Amino acid sequence: MVVIPIAVDWAALYEEHAQELAGYLAKLLGDRETASELTQEAFIRGLSAERSLREPAAALGWLYRTGTNLATSHLRRRALLRFLPLTGVEIAAPDSFDVEAAQVRAALRSISTDHAATLLLFYDVGFDRKEIAAMLGLSEETVKSRLARGRKDFLAAYRRLERGLAR
Amino acid sequence: MSGDDRDDIEEGEVRSLLGVREPRVRLPAYATVVERARRPRLALVPLAGAIAAVVFLAAAGIWFSSRLPSAVANPTPGPSQSAVCEPSAPAVVGPLSLGTSLRTALEAITPSDPQINQLRWVLRFTVPSGAPGPATITSRAQITVSGRSGLHVLGYDLLEPAQRALGDGEVLTVGPCQTVRLVVRAGGPLLEGTFPYELTIDKVGLPEGGTVSARYSLQLSCNNRAFTCTPVAAGTTPAPTPTPVAGILSPHFGVIYQGVRQGYEKGSAPLVRREGETSTVAELAPSFFNQFAGAVSPDGRRAVYFAQPQNEPWALYLLDGARPTDLRKLTVIDGEIPGGSLVWAADGSGVAFAVLDQGANQGVTPRYSAIRTLDITSGKVTELARITDGSAYALVGWDRAPATLAALMVPHGAPASTYVVFGSSGRRTWQLDGEYSVYGAPNGRDVVGIRCAAGTGCSLWTWTLADFDTRVDRKVGPGLSLGFVGFRPNSNDLGLFVSSSASPSAQTIELWSADAGRRVIYGPVEQMPDAMFFRADGSAVIVSTRPTETLVVDLRTKAVSPLPQPVPSAPFEIGRPVASIALD
Numbered sequence: 001m002v003v004i005p006i007a008v009d010w011a012a013l014y015e016e017h018a019q020e021l022a023g024y025l026a027k028l029l030g031d032r033e034t035a036s037e038l039t040q041e042a043f044i045r046g047l048s049a050e051r052s053l054r055e056p057a058a059a060l061g062w063l064y065r066t067g068t069n070l071a072t073s074h075l076r077r078r079a080l081l082r083f084l085p086l087t088g089v090e091i092a093a094p095d096s097f098d099v100e101a102a103q104v105r106a107a108l109r110s111i112s113t114d115h116a117a118t119l120l121l122f123y124d125v126g127f128d129r130k131e132i133a134a135m136l137g138l139s140e141e142t143v144k145s146r147l148a149r150g151r152k153d154f155l156a157a158y159r160r161l162e163r164g165l166a167r
Numbered sequence: 168m169s170g171d172d173r174d175d176i177e178e179g180e181v182r183s184l185l186g187v188r189e190p191r192v193r194l195p196a197y198a199t200v201v202e203r204a205r206r207p208r209l210a211l212v213p214l215a216g217a218i219a220a221v222v223f224l225a226a227a228g229i230w231f232s233s234r235l236p237s238a239v240a241n242p243t244p245g246p247s248q249s250a251v252c253e254p255s256a257p258a259v260v261g262p263l264s265l266g267t268s269l270r271t272a273l274e275a276i277t278p279s280d281p282q283i284n285q286l287r288w289v290l291r292f293t294v295p296s297g298a299p300g301p302a303t304i305t306s307r308a309q310i311t312v313s314g315r316s317g318l319h320v321l322g323y324d325l326l327e328p329a330q331r332a333l334g335d336g337e338v339l340t341v342g343p344c345q346t347v348r349l350v351v352r353a354g355g356p357l358l359e360g361t362f363p364y365e366l367t368i369d370k371v372g373l374p375e376g377g378t379v380s381a382r383y384s385l386q387l388s389c390n391n392r393a394f395t396c397t398p399v400a401a402g403t404t405p406a407p408t409p410t411p412v413a414g415i416l417s418p419h420f421g422v423i424y425q426g427v428r429q430g431y432e433k434g435s436a437p438l439v440r441r442e443g444e445t446s447t448v449a450e451l452a453p454s455f456f457n458q459f460a461g462a463v464s465p466d467g468r469r470a471v472y473f474a475q476p477q478n479e480p481w482a483l484y485l486l487d488g489a490r491p492t493d494l495r496k497l498t499v500i501d502g503e504i505p506g507g508s509l510v511w512a513a514d515g516s517g518v519a520f521a522v523l524d525q526g527a528n529q530g531v532t533p534r535y536s537a538i539r540t541l542d543i544t545s546g547k548v549t550e551l552a553r554i555t556d557g558s559a560y561a562l563v564g565w566d567r568a569p570a571t572l573a574a575l576m577v578p579h580g581a582p583a584s585t586y587v588v589f590g591s592s593g594r595r596t597w598q599l600d601g602e603y604s605v606y607g608a609p610n611g612r613d614v615v616g617i618r619c620a621a622g623t624g625c626s627l628w629t630w631t632l633a634d635f636d637t638r639v640d641r642k643v644g645p646g647l648s649l650g651f652v653g654f655r656p657n658s659n660d661l662g663l664f665v666s667s668s669a670s671p672s673a674q675t676i677e678l679w680s681a682d683a684g685r686r687v688i689y690g691p692v693e694q695m696p697d698a699m700f701f702r703a704d705g706s707a708v709i710v711s712t713r714p715t716e717t718l719v720v721d722l723r724t725k726a727v728s729p730l731p732q733p734v735p736s737a738p739f740e741i742g743r744p745v746a747s748i749a750l751d
């Protein structure tokens with residue numbers, strides 16, 4: 001049975017943070033449709049997980065952690081089943097042709113998902129190291145090292161792609 | 168410049184690149200999400216269920232590891248340990264020596280549980296009794312396949328001396344005459360076939376001092392359906408490609424495959440191979456993503472496609488089946504990007520394509536979208552229409568004789584809103600009455616639209632290219648899910664992938680026509696094929712059932728033959744078949 005918890009104001013969380021979470025997932029995945037699906041899925045799991053979410057203040061971090069885990073699994077699965085529709089009007093996706101933005105996405109994809117997620121949470125979403133550590137169940141030191149290593153890997157990958165080199 | 172300065176610059180650059188503005192992601196109203204949460208969750212397909220389970224376990228691993236007392240992280244020798252320090256358990260790789268005394272082995276790769284689809288790599292580290300000190304193992308691993316980044320590491324567990332979850336980067340101490348066994352949990356397997364895998368533990372501190380990496384290399388044969396991986400001897404010959412059934416494959420036709428990898432180097436671009444052969448007939452112009460963005464002509468003998476060679480603008484190329492190795496550039500769209508699908512004129516004399524300004528990248532509404540036509544013989548390009556309200560054109564069909572071209576107008580970040588026809592008497596528009604997937608027939612006359620709604624299934628509509636008001640609901644029946652396969656060349660048939668809510672596992676590929684109704688041509692199949700298209704003359708349908716398996720179904724006899732495909736050098740190097748073209 002699904003129980004809607006009273007302690008967490010999910011409607012307000014959705015109103016204030018769903019778009020931000022979806023934007024983060026879109027960058028991590030390079031795919032807005034899937035980002036929308038996974039954002040909804042994270043909220044659905046939150047709505048269905050009353051017991052693990054008694055602390056309203058932790059709900060946002062919980063959502064980001066759930067979203068990150070969902071995205072990680074999705075990326076792994078997508079490596080198995082890569083498919084782009086190439087006939088019919090469904091190909092109309094201008095994103096596919098934007099080389100610069102695609103290079104950012106490709107560079108993010110070429111580093112470990114853990115590092116990509118940490119970079120995005122810190123530099124794009126704006127969480128601090130302590131918040132990310134609590135969210136992902138890591139030490140602050142690990143977050144710091146992921147940021148340092150992720151930055152270097154990401155920039156190296158981006159520059160390789162800029163020069164037209166495959167990974 | 169100081170190190171801090173360099174770090175600041177690096178941080179600024181990363182912040183700038185990652186801060187690229189994203190278009191808004193479309194999200195439903197909160198009430199819709201609540202409604203979805205209230206629905207029973209047992210309707211998940213098995214794969215989705217497996218993903219959910221993986222996520223749950225990964226999250227649980229993090230939760231447990233963050234709450235375990237830190238003392239457990241550094242096991243100490245127990246009283247029951249034997250004086251013979253190295254266990255005699257069998258190993259898949261090793262035992263290997265690291266430094267002068269540390270011994271390690273990859274004991275097993277546990278077949279993954281189909282419910283969670285994970286591989287468990289069991290590692291053993293033993294320090295002999297006379298070692299000068301303890302070893303340290305940092306639980307951080309990478310797994311590569313064919314030398315490239317491969318399986319995703321999901322987490323770590325300690326098996327011996329105690330069973331518990333390990334945190335990422337947690338350091339284990341292995342004292343003299345002590346054995347530690349740990350598990351690296353990885354997503355996978357990836358793809359059927361035999362490939363070289365290598366697991367690396369990045370950081371191992373040796374008893375005598377110094378730090379090394381521990382590497383375990385082996386050939387694994389994985390089965391993606393059984394969710395198992397089996398070690399095989401190095402140098403094992405890969406499984407032979409399937410033998411084609413005589414009389415079904417036709418070397419007169421080629422199959423166009425997607426490129427196998429990103430980048431511009433030789434061998435990356437989309438390819439053409441003859442049916443039944445694994446050698447390459449022609450390599451198309453390269454583009455960074457190497458996806459075949461093109462369309463085959465109505466007579467099946469030519470194809471046009473967009474590509475962007477390195478440091479060059481996007482260009483439109485012609486692939487002629489009679490001269491497939493000629494890379495003929497038809498036109499260049501300097502400062503612009505392709506705007507989606509392109510369509511051939513019904514008589515094969517020209518193509519129409521849509522472009523967007525180059526600034527129309529992710530997060531930016533296009534300044535304009537234009538429709539252009541190109542005469543194949545003269546090469547003359549004519550701009551037919553341009554829109555500057557942020558929408559983009561998506562072409563549907565073109566019949567040159569009565570001068571009729573139809574397109575959809577797609578507002579930025581939203582479904583298509585308008586059907587527009589350009590004809591000799593001007594421009595007509597219709598507001599769409601739902602979300603259609605629209606497909607124009609090669610004859611330049613017929614259009615098919617599929618509309619689907621949760622709960623009621625899909626409906627199939629047809630209309631004439633010039634007039635959206637002529638649309639007719641073809642009443643295919645309730646509760647059907649429909650996928651578009653294609654218009655069967657040289658016939659009035661339409662290929663559809665059909666599944667019914669009444670029997671979801673009985674999915675079939677069918678031919679549909681107004682006069683002959685529905686006919687099953689292949690199936691039932693368990694899941695939607697990765698690719699489905701007709702042979703260029705309509706005599707067969709080609710179905711990619713899984714990444715390494717493609718079948719050709721003869722439509723006259725319904726006989727089926729495998730299509731031999733080259734063995735990929737890495738599991739992610741899949742050149743998916745996408746279209747058929749007549750070669751001679």
